[in-house]
Amino acid sequence: MAKPKVAFYWCASCGGCEETVVDLNEDILKVADAVDIVLWPVALDFKRKDVEALGDGEIAVSFINGSVRLEEQEEMVKLLRQKSGLVVAFGACAHLGGIPGLANFCSREEIFQWAYKEAPTVDNPQGIIPQEKVAIDGGELTLPEFYDTVKTLDQTIPVDYYLPGCPPPSDSVMNAVNAILTGQLPDKGAVLAPEKALCDTCPRKETKPEKISITEVKRPWQIKIDPEKCFLVQGLFCYGPATRSGCGETCINANMPCRGCFGPVDGVVDQGAKGISMFASILGIDSEHKLSQEDVNNLVNQIADPGGTFYRFSLASSILRRKRM
Ligand code: SF4
Numbered sequence: 001m002a003k004p005k006v007a008f009y010w011c012a013s014c015g016g017c018e019e020t021v022v023d024l025n026e027d028i029l030k031v032a033d034a035v036d037i038v039l040w041p042v043a044l045d046f047k048r049k050d051v052e053a054l055g056d057g058e059i060a061v062s063f064i065n066g067s068v069r070l071e072e073q074e075e076m077v078k079l080l081r082q083k084s085g086l087v088v089a090f091g092a093c094a095h096l097g098g099i100p101g102l103a104n105f106c107s108r109e110e111i112f113q114w115a116y117k118e119a120p121t122v123d124n125p126q127g128i129i130p131q132e133k134v135a136i137d138g139g140e141l142t143l144p145e146f147y148d149t150v151k152t153l154d155q156t157i158p159v160d161y162y163l164p165g166c167p168p169p170s171d172s173v174m175n176a177v178n179a180i181l182t183g184q185l186p187d188k189g190a191v192l193a194p195e196k197a198l199c200d201t202c203p204r205k206e207t208k209p210e211k212i213s214i215t216e217v218k219r220p221w222q223i224k225i226d227p228e229k230c231f232l233v234q235g236l237f238c239y240g241p242a243t244r245s246g247c248g249e250t251c252i253n254a255n256m257p258c259r260g261c262f263g264p265v266d267g268v269v270d271q272g273a274k275g276i277s278m279f280a281s282i283l284g285i286d287s288e289h290k291l292s293q294e295d296v297n298n299l300v301n302q303i304a305d306p307g308g309t310f311y312r313f314s315l316a317s318s319i320l321r322r323k324r325m
């Protein structure tokens with residue numbers, strides 16, 4: 001019997017999600033044994049025309065990581081959608097926009113200006129900026145359009161399932177592959193991770209009091225972090241209350257606060273707004289110490305890079321979506 005066909009594709013991403021697949025170690029042999037990989041640009045030499053030659057829906061499942069930044073990425077994910085029975089948004093960037101989505105705080109012109117002219121490491125005396133079309137030696141070279149706004153995968157094509165995380169842990173990838181191969185999948189649109197918030201599974205949850213009051217916001221490098229205590233109690237922003245569990249508490253176990261890469265729990269529309277609301281509710285709540293407006297401003301000013309802190313992984317999927325220019 002023919003094995004189910006599987007594709008892996010990457011859009012605007014760092015390659016970490018590809019690492020996760022490699023991190024399956026010997027399990028990757030089980031995957032390779034059970035499926036027929038028909039596209040995996042990072043590891044195998046298949047071409048776009050190989051995908052075009054397949055029938056519609058012939059690929060059982062496409063795992064697509066990265067957000068959609070370029071015209072070429074949009075074309076490829078539309079092609080994969082057409083050729084695939086299932087599409088899984090693989091990792092935080094495909095799911096929520098991820099770190100590349102933070103570029104939505106800038107315009108394309110600002111990004112090009114910085115990346116090709118102003119950044120201190122740039123050596124570009126002629127100020128050359130990539131062009132979509134360049135005439136050269138009687139011919140023409142083309143580059144895909146660089147869109148002004150980064151999009152999530154489901155803002156580009158319909159997505160069947162989401163595998164969250166930056167990157168998704170290998171065991172959740174293996175569980176997803178097994179679920180797909182055995183047909184034991186939840187309803188379409190589901191995030192393939194537990195519904196509970198990270199605080200519910202955190203090894204430090206017993207040290208998180210019912211009511212927390214922070215009168216000073218700190219950053220991890222500013223203090224010696226107690227490895228047993230809830231980060232919030234220590235004045236560090238931890239995204240655990242507003243983030244889905246399932247990562248294995250990777251950052252917590254490395255004594256670093258959660259940054260929210262698994263995205264919000266079900267029913268939360270905007271993870272950043274939820275994070276702001278959660279954090280605002282514990283800033284300076286202290287019956288002994290009534291805060292003045294100046295105190296509040298000082299506290300808020302202690303949050304370095306609020307946009308990057310609260311919308312680190314989710315700006316492109318948020319209600320804001322991008323900075324209004
Ligand atoms: S806020 Fe962070 S450290 Fe505290 S219990 Fe939740 S996940 Fe754990």
Ligand code: SF4
Nearest residue numbers: 247251258259260261
């Ligand atoms: S602790 Fe938070 S940021 Fe770290 S892997 Fe888990 S969900 Fe992602």
